[in-house]
Amino acid sequence: MFKSSAITTKPLIDKTMRRLPVYLLLDTSGSMRGEPIAAVNVGLGALLASLRQDPSALESVHVSVMTFDAVVNVLVPLTPLDQLQLPLVTAPDSGPTFLGLALEALCKAFDHEVKRNTADTKGDWAPLLFLMTDGSPTDLQVYEEQVLEVKKRPFGSIIGCAAGPKAKQQYLSMLTDNVVILDTMDSASFTSFFRWVSSAVSAGSRSQGLVETAPLPPPPTEIQFVI
Numbered sequence: 001m002f003k004s005s006a007i008t009t010k011p012l013i014d015k016t017m018r019r020l021p022v023y024l025l026l027d028t029s030g031s032m033r034g035e036p037i038a039a040v041n042v043g044l045g046a047l048l049a050s051l052r053q054d055p056s057a058l059e060s061v062h063v064s065v066m067t068f069d070a071v072v073n074v075l076v077p078l079t080p081l082d083q084l085q086l087p088l089v090t091a092p093d094s095g096p097t098f099l100g101l102a103l104e105a106l107c108k109a110f111d112h113e114v115k116r117n118t119a120d121t122k123g124d125w126a127p128l129l130f131l132m133t134d135g136s137p138t139d140l141q142v143y144e145e146q147v148l149e150v151k152k153r154p155f156g157s158i159i160g161c162a163a164g165p166k167a168k169q170q171y172l173s174m175l176t177d178n179v180v181i182l183d184t185m186d187s188a189s190f191t192s193f194f195r196w197v198s199s200a201v202s203a204g205s206r207s208q209g210l211v212e213t214a215p216l217p218p219p220p221t222e223i224q225f226v227i
Contacts, residue, residue: 020060020205021078021114021127024197025102027134028067030094031166036134036185037091043190044086050198051081056205058082060125064109068102070095078113097135099171100142107149126156128204130197131175133161134185136168147175156204157216161193162226169226179226180219192222 026040044065051057063084065076075087106129115123129150137143150158160172163182172179182189199217219225 018060018122018125019062019078019115020057020125020201022061022063022201023106023109023127023129024063024065025106025129025131026065026067026089027069027097027099027132027163028073028089028091029069029097029135030092031097031134033091033093036164036190037089039185039187039190040132041086041089042187043192043194044089046191047194047198048081048084048086050195051201054198054202054205057202060205061201064113065089066102066105066109068098068105070098072098072102072105074105074109077109096138097133098139098142099133099137100139100144100146103143103146103150103175107146107153110153125204126154128201129155129158130200131158131160131172132163132193133172134164134167136171140171143171144174150175157200159197159200159216163190163193173226178216181224181226182222183224184222189222192220196220196223 028037051061058081061081062078063076063081064078067073067075067089069092075089076084110127114127117123158176158178160176160179161182162169162172162179164185169179169181182193196217196219203217
């Protein structure tokens with residue numbers, strides 16, 4: 001006579017569903033109007049096209065696009081790469097650069113959208129943040145406060161881009177050690193930048209599970225790292 005015994009098993013953790021959140025935070029203040037904002041749209045198209053050629057990115061990458069000037073607009077909440085439809089990014093005739101307000105909105109989006117680890121399931125991979133501005137924060141006190149809030153959240157990498165001659169890189173350096181400079185703001189420069197972003201995202205999507213944070217790929221000649 002056989003005795004039946006209860007068999008306990010641990011719940012399986014589904015690693016295939018883990019997402020790599022990527023946040024794009026873009027300056028659309030008045031100084032971006034005209035050729036610069038048109039160049040940003042061209043660059044975003046190049047970013048999306050490049051990422052969609054990477055099978056590992058298609059499996060895991062989710063993208064959010066946020067813009068900031070006098071207000072913060074969430075143009076695209078965190079969306080799977082294969083479902084992403086890029087809107088036309090526009091800039092007002094004039095207006096301030098409320099970068100502090102943008103970081104505050106970013107933190108709220110992070111807390112709402114990014115899945116944390118639980119006892120039974122793995123959460124999202126550490127998100128990536130790419131921030132581009134052509135100036136300096138108008139709301140400097142709020143910016144300084146929100147820099148501290150961003151640093152409390154486990155971003156995998158934060159890359160700041162100071163675009164054009166009026167961009168103040170020292171403010172981005174308060175947020176991250178990874179600051180790059182674009183001397184010009186034409187379509188070729190922004191396309192090069194966003195393709196480099198695509199390379200960084202692809203490297204992150206392929207390395208998840210191997211290392212916590214993938215090293216950034218070497219930038220093209222149009223992009224200079226701040227040392």
